[in-house]
Amino acid sequence: MTASAIIFTAATPVSAAEGEQSFQHEGYTYVYKTSDDHGRKVISGHRLPGNAPFHLVVKDGRVTGTSGNTNVAFRTAEARGAAGGMAATGR
Known part of the structure; x- marks a missing residue:
């Protein structure tokens, strides 16, 4: 398995900009982007409501x-x- 261990299968983006994905969990919507950084998967974004x-x-x-x-x-x-x-794969 590669270091990019999590793969998100996102629902239709909600208030997401181009290139962003989203999923819902426990009443929150998570809007995010992913990137690769030297063999690491980086996932960053914000949680709605509240924009955390x-x-x-x-x-x-x-x-x-x-x-x-x-x-x-x-x-x-x-x-x-x-x-x-959201589906995750890993070790």
């Missing part, structure tokens, strides 16, 4: 980063199937 930013880095089956003002860290396997519109 998030920045996640996926590598070697782990996700680390921030959501709002909170540090987050979890294995990609823990994200599998979250939000119904």
